[in-house]
Amino acid sequence: METEGIYTDIKPFAVHDGPGIRTTLFLKGCPLRCIWCHNPETIHREPELELTASRCILCGKCAEVCPRHRIENGIHCMDRAGCTACGKCAEACPSGALQICGQKITVAEAFRILTADRMFYETSGGGVTLSGGEPLLQPEFCAELFRKLHESGIHTALDTCGNVSWRNFERVLPWTDLVLFDVKGIDPEVHRKCTGSANGVILENLRKLDAQGISLEIRMPLMPGWNDSEEDIRKAGEFFARFRNGPVRVRLLACHDLARSKYAAIGAPDTMPHGVSLARIPGIAKMLSRYPVRIMN
Numbered sequence: 001m002e003t004e005g006i007y008t009d010i011k012p013f014a015v016h017d018g019p020g021i022r023t024t025l026f027l028k029g030c031p032l033r034c035i036w037c038h039n040p041e042t043i044h045r046e047p048e049l050e051l052t053a054s055r056c057i058l059c060g061k062c063a064e065v066c067p068r069h070r071i072e073n074g075i076h077c078m079d080r081a082g083c084t085a086c087g088k089c090a091e092a093c094p095s096g097a098l099q100i101c102g103q104k105i106t107v108a109e110a111f112r113i114l115t116a117d118r119m120f121y122e123t124s125g126g127g128v129t130l131s132g133g134e135p136l137l138q139p140e141f142c143a144e145l146f147r148k149l150h151e152s153g154i155h156t157a158l159d160t161c162g163n164v165s166w167r168n169f170e171r172v173l174p175w176t177d178l179v180l181f182d183v184k185g186i187d188p189e190v191h192r193k194c195t196g197s198a199n200g201v202i203l204e205n206l207r208k209l210d211a212q213g214i215s216l217e218i219r220m221p222l223m224p225g226w227n228d229s230e231e232d233i234r235k236a237g238e239f240f241a242r243f244r245n246g247p248v249r250v251r252l253l254a255c256h257d258l259a260r261s262k263y264a265a266i267g268a269p270d271t272m273p274h275g276v277s278l279a280r281i282p283g284i285a286k287m288l289s290r291y292p293v294r295i296m297n
């Protein structure tokens with residue numbers, strides 16, 4: 001049987017997910033629960049129903065196929081309890097307001113789609129990025145797909161939160177040209193508050209990647225008041241200073257709340273803090289410049 005992955009989206013012409021022009025495949029399922037998650041639809045591994053209320057034309061077709069939908073006083077209402085994400089209502093919906101998020105895809109199909117823009121990769125120094133969610137929760141799919149891409153000369157980048165078994169990295173690394181590694185906090189308590197998980201496995205995996213000389217770009221999402229204090233930045237700088245292969249390339253990511261509507265679409269509690277961190281980036285870059293890092297912004 002062909003190896004399959006489960007994904008939420010394929011984004012062509014991506015310019016923030018590694019060098020050059022890329023296509024990014026977003027895989028579904030993540031071991032972390034970051035409060036600021038910009039892709040909450042990728043957290044759970046299983047398919048789920050997305051409702052974009054602004055697209056609803058109140059036709060009532062969904063209510064004809066499933067009792068979880070109803071039109072009440074001119075408003076579309078939905079009871080998500082017991083929804084199996086069977087997709088019947090999405091099939092009936094004429095406006096695209098209802099969609100199933102999370103589709104299966106084979107390696108061969110993903111390879112066909114992802115190589116369509118090969119010409120742009122070649123002229124821009126780009127390639128393919130696997131993101132999510134956490135791609136390494138689907139290691140067989142990632143390894144097979146990256147092997148095929150790598151063997152056909154396409155640059156491969158893996159965007160990971162790092163919170164997986166080292167064995168999963170080992171499956172994929174032989175065909176990975178660049179690892180984009182998220183660092184959300186060095187202090188274990190700060191990390192737990194921001195993501196719901198400890199960071200021991202993450203930092204250990206990062207040390208191993210550095211020890212093996214893997215091409216790395218660290219990505220630091222910064223949320224005001226959560227992980228961007230002077231103490232947080234000092235700890236990050238001291239951690240990077242112990243890398244064998246410096247200077248460490250670091251990209252600082254300003255958090256925003258543009259993805260807030262995605263939480264409502266999947267019926268998930270909105271955990272995003274308010275506030276953006278763009279104005280803090282230059283100051284944080286200056287603080288980090290005391291350490292052997294190269295800021296990529």
Ligand code: SF4
Pocket residue numbers: 049065066067068069082083084085086087088089090
């Ligand atoms: S996905 Fe299936 S179970 Fe869920 S609301 Fe739609 S029709 Fe009903």
Ligand code: SF4
Pocket residue numbers: 055056057058059060061062063069076092093094095096097098
């Ligand atoms: S089928 Fe779609 S457009 Fe019609 S009421 Fe249901 S969600 Fe709205």
